[in-house]
Amino acid sequence: MTATTPNKGRQRLLLAAAVLLAVLIYKMPGNTFWFQTKPFSYYQEFKAVKLSEMTDERMREARYGKHYILANMLVQTLAKDKDVTVLLEPNNYYRQKGIDMTVPEPIVFYYYTSGRMKAVWTNSKDVYKAKYLVRITPQLELAIVPLNSKEDIDKAVAEYKNYPATL
Amino acid sequence: MILRILVAALLVAVHFLTGYGVLSLLKVKLKPVMHGMLSILLGVAVASILPFLLQLAYIPLTSATVFGTLVGVMLLLNIKVLLSKAKPTLSKSDFSIKMYEWPFVLILTFLVLISIWRCYTLPPTPRDLLSGPETIAEFAVREHSFINSVFGLSLESTNNQFKPPFLTCLQLIYKLAGFPFGQWWLSVIVTSFIIFMYNALKEIVHPILAGALLLFFMAAPEMYGYTFMALFDYANMVFLFLSCYFLFAYFRDKDKQKFYLATLLMAFAVYIRSETLVLAAMLVPAILFTQWQWKESIKQMAITVVIFMVSSFLLYYIPQTFYIKYYLPAQYDVSGLIRSDIFNLQPLWQRFKDMNSELMFSEYGRALWGYIIYVFTIFFVAELVFFKARFTVAARNWLYAVLVVYIGLPVLGFLLPLMDLEHTTKRGLMKILPLMVFYLAHNQILQKITAWLNTFENPAGRVPVSVARPKAQPVPETKKKKKKH
Known part of the structure; x- marks a missing residue:
């Protein structure tokens, strides 16, 4: 099999094709829709982002x-406490009450806080380790209620x- | 930033050399670009096992042990290369791109670069990653073990801590190398795979058609998302496809080294997603049929099947049963996940129907996979009609692989009810796309267009090197007799 000398004229026609x-x-x-909403949009983001920021x-x-x-707001608020576990309200509660909030599952909460705080759900076997209950109001106000017993x-x-x- | 780029380049070099060593041991040679890309992919796969092996030996997972093992294994795999006097030769033509290839090459490069950028800058987000492998890897960096404080948490909401260690290992390696979000290894896989695919397609169809097919493949929105969101499915798709690619090369060339490579690649695919073991088993009839055509003995056929399945089974059993049972503090009853009423087939038909009507042939399906499934269907039907279903052997092989995934996914969803339609089956469908692309490349209509384009480009009738079909390499009769497994 031999390599051929490229026919430039025909290659240009193939380029047009x-x-x-x-x-x-x-x-x-x-x-078209996908290119515009995804890759091109990502490219605009890429151009807009400054590396330093x-x-x-x-x-x-x-x-x-x-x-x-x-999760990190809780870490800051309870910074003085050591080895804190918080009890999170169920996501179903937020859904049914129309509260625009969801909470992460305990393992993800631990990841988000870099291991500085643990969380449990109401169905967790470790629920009795909780020291605080985290309540969120419909106005998205945060309340931290101590659980003393x-x-x-x-x-x-x-x-x-x-x-x-x-979830 | 520059330091990270240097570290990334160093890691890619280690992956490349590791995979190069594997290919040298297996005596598999491809065109230089494909050889290089496959080396990187194999290197990533080998790297994804090493920290797990360290964990099995209770060796602390520190930078020294992890990178020491990576480099040590790389050197060990290359002893033969280092002792050999033969040096790999490269020529300019190995990397040449013709003028008419540029439009598709540029578009594909743009898509890959955007993907790399997002993979590098965004933290990992998929829930299946965060609620298992990512968190385990993050704390393994601090606690030097995959069996770490994560297992002391309330884990009622997840079973992702029991997923295969593929992601955990790669996340650990890249985090230890200074990438806080880890997942940059995914870009290494994606880039190598796309380059490999493009070059493999160019061996079968005209480069313009190769570019067009690959663009249809890349423009599958759901799959593109997983080129920068680390999860199991993209890598699983890559290794399943590569295994089929070399298995069919074995069918074509009767070169057992390609069979061994296909076996290794399938084992990696199973290591990444354990249920791939079922798909591997579904490929066995194709192996048996081919060997029956070759008039191999029953014993020989049995040996081939055992080699193919045992390696996959080991990479299923060790991480998914042995490790979980004997190492992890929490237990996971896999048998409890299997459907008990397997003689009630109604859920199987329902899953099959839903997969077709919801995930493949619907507006939602098009939003997930772009047009590639429609392009496949149109050309498949056209070949059925115009060529009276006289498929070439290669096309038949790829169609068989498509069928394995097409039938295999609903079967898996039926056997393992946790594999839901909306997430697991949907992501599993990614696996069918490269198989469809390679059937399309062997479709006789596209072959006729290829022949026409080649004649147009070279009226003298000589086939340019870049589109030359790979030559079959029949094993000499005397060698054939000796070369039993």
Whole structure:
């Protein structure tokens, strides 16, 4: 098999055909929409972002959103306490009460706080390790209620018994 | 930033050399670009096992032990290369791109670069990653063990801590190397795979068609998302595809080294997603049929199947049963996940129907996978009609692989009810896309267009080197007799 001397004229025609085919694929309705809303949009983001502003922490806040901010707000608020476990309200409770909030599952909460704080759900086997209950009002105000005894925890769990703890 | 780029380059070099050593041991040679890309992919796969092996030996997972092992294994795998006097030769033509390839090459490069950028800058987000492998890897960096404080948490909401250690290992390596979000290894896989695919397609169809097929493949929105969101499915798709690629090369060339490579690649695919073991088993009839055509003995056929399945089974059993049972403090009853009423087939038909009507042939399906499934269907039907279903052997092989995934996913969803339609089956469908692309490349209509384009480009009738079909390498008769497994 031998390599041939390229026929430049014909290769230019094939180049035109390739451009045409690429444009045709791009112009397919779903593809145009996808290119514009995803890769081109990502490219605009890339151009707009300044490297100096793009710290790891900012990227985490932007990507993880409310979950991440809530978890780290709790760490800051309870900074004086050591080995804290907080009891989180069930996501079903927020859904049914129309509260625009969800809480992360305990393992993700631990990850978000870099291991500085643990969380339990109302169905967790470790629920009695909780020292505080984290309440969020419909106005998205945060309340941290101390849980001083087993009875306090039982009372808190009973309050949410109609709201299964799920994602 | 510059330091991170240097570290990344160093890691890619280690992956490349590791994979190069594996290919040298297996005596598999490809065109230089494909050889290089496959080396990197194999290197990443080997790296994804090493921290797990350290954990099995209770060796602390520190920078010294992890990188020491990576480099040590790289050197061990290359002893033969280092002792050999033969040096790899490269020529300019190995990397040449023709003028008419540029439009698609530029678009694909743009898509890959954007993906790399997002993979590098964004923290990992998929829930299946955060609620298991990512958190375990993050705390392994601090506590030097995969069996760490994560297992002391309330884990009622997740079973992702029991997922195969593929992601955990790679996240650990890249975090130890200074990438806080880890997942940059995914870009290494994606880039190598796309380059490999493009070059493999160029061996079958005209480069313009290769570019077009690859663009349809890349423009599958759901899959593109997983080129920068680390999870199991993209890597699983890559290794399953590569295993099929070399298995069919074995069918074509009767070169057992390619069979061994296919076996290794399938084992990696199973290591990444354990249920791939079922798909591997579904490929066995193709192996048996081919060997029956070759008039191999029953014993020989049995040996081939055992080699193919045992390696996959080991990479299923060790991380998914042995490790969980004997190492992890929490237990996981896999048998409890299997459907008990397996003779009630109604859920199987329902899953099959839902997969087709919801995930493949619907507006939602198009939003997930772009047009590639429609392109496949149109050309498949056209070949059925215009060529009276006389498929080439290669096309038949790829169609068989498509069928394995097409049937295999609903079967898996039926056997393991936790594999839901909306998440697991949906992501599993990614696996079918490269298989469809390679069937399309062997479709006789596209082959006729390829022949026409080649004639147009070279009226003298000589086939340019870049689109030359790979030559079959029949094993000499005398060698064949000796070369039993």
